[in-house]
Amino acid sequence: MTNKHKKITEAPSLYDRLEQMETMEIVSNINNEDKKVADAVGLVLPKIAQVVDQTAKRFEKGGRLFYIGAGTSGRLGILDASEIPPTFGMPHDRVIGLIAGGDRAIRKAVEFAEDDTQQAWKDLKEYDINDNDVLVGIAASGTTPYVLGGIEDAKAHGILTVGITNNPGSPLALQSDIPIEVNVGPEFLTGSTRMKSGTSQKMVLNMISTGVMIRIGRVKGNKMVNMQLSNTKLVDRGTRYLMEELGLDYEAAEKALKQYGSVKLAIDALK
Numbered sequence: 001m002t003n004k005h006k007k008i009t010e011a012p013s014l015y016d017r018l019e020q021m022e023t024m025e026i027v028s029n030i031n032n033e034d035k036k037v038a039d040a041v042g043l044v045l046p047k048i049a050q051v052v053d054q055t056a057k058r059f060e061k062g063g064r065l066f067y068i069g070a071g072t073s074g075r076l077g078i079l080d081a082s083e084i085p086p087t088f089g090m091p092h093d094r095v096i097g098l099i100a101g102g103d104r105a106i107r108k109a110v111e112f113a114e115d116d117t118q119q120a121w122k123d124l125k126e127y128d129i130n131d132n133d134v135l136v137g138i139a140a141s142g143t144t145p146y147v148l149g150g151i152e153d154a155k156a157h158g159i160l161t162v163g164i165t166n167n168p169g170s171p172l173a174l175q176s177d178i179p180i181e182v183n184v185g186p187e188f189l190t191g192s193t194r195m196k197s198g199t200s201q202k203m204v205l206n207m208i209s210t211g212v213m214i215r216i217g218r219v220k221g222n223k224m225v226n227m228q229l230s231n232t233k234l235v236d237r238g239t240r241y242l243m244e245e246l247g248l249d250y251e252a253a254e255k256a257l258k259q260y261g262s263v264k265l266a267i268d269a270l271k
Contacts, residue, residue: 142170
């Protein structure tokens with residue numbers, strides 16, 4: 001199924017003669033297009049909430065969250081996954097981002113890597129993916145073979161599949177158990193899906209991972225009480241959380257934080 005007539009991500013920009021625009025006009029027009037993104041994401045919130053709840057349920061049983069994508073989509077999945085350990089103190093093997101072409105594709109495009117329908121499942125099998133896990137395929141076009149192959153194989157093995165795409169009715173949307181179809185309209189630069197499409201993907205991934213972490217108890221009040229104390233800024237932030245929560249002065253709060261290793265453990269021990 002090519003679905004060519006519906007590829008919004010390839011539709012001509014609403015703007016033309018970009019090279020003749022003043023610089024201020026270029027950035028203003030990009031900004032005007034970007035303003036449409038949050039509204040487009042707003043239309044798919046029920047689907048995102050469904051993914052959060054289904055993933056949290058599996059997480060409680062030791063399940064994991066996998067992201068697969070190629071190019072920008074793959075990089076955004078890896079970005080989101082890599083933020084989970086420092087922000088929420090989770091082991092790095094609970095949210096895993098995979099990109100077509102492997103880790104070297106994070107920095108430099110690997111030619112034709114996204115065209116292999118078998119590779120995603122091979123990559124996922126290295127992690128012993130199973131029906132406790134959730135697989136999120138990310139593809140602006142909704143037609144990336146690497147992602148479609150992975151989703152198809154995962155479904156065949158009883159794994160819950162989610163598709164994040166910017167082409168409603170695309171193969172990825174049709175194949176996924178839970179399709180998240182964010183119609184951001186044509187890009188300012190025709191076909192450049194690292195722009196609005198990529199921004200929408202980042203927003204959706206933020207919601208999924210943050211929502212799951214809140215649901216499984218990694219947040220208290222509005223604070224990152226499980227964050228890793230991996231630099232001075234985070235130690236300072238954690239110390240201030242404890243001052244606020246326990247009424248300690250800075251020195252005592254910092255000492256307690258270092259003694260217990262996390263805001264949550266310090267609060268549990270001292271409250």
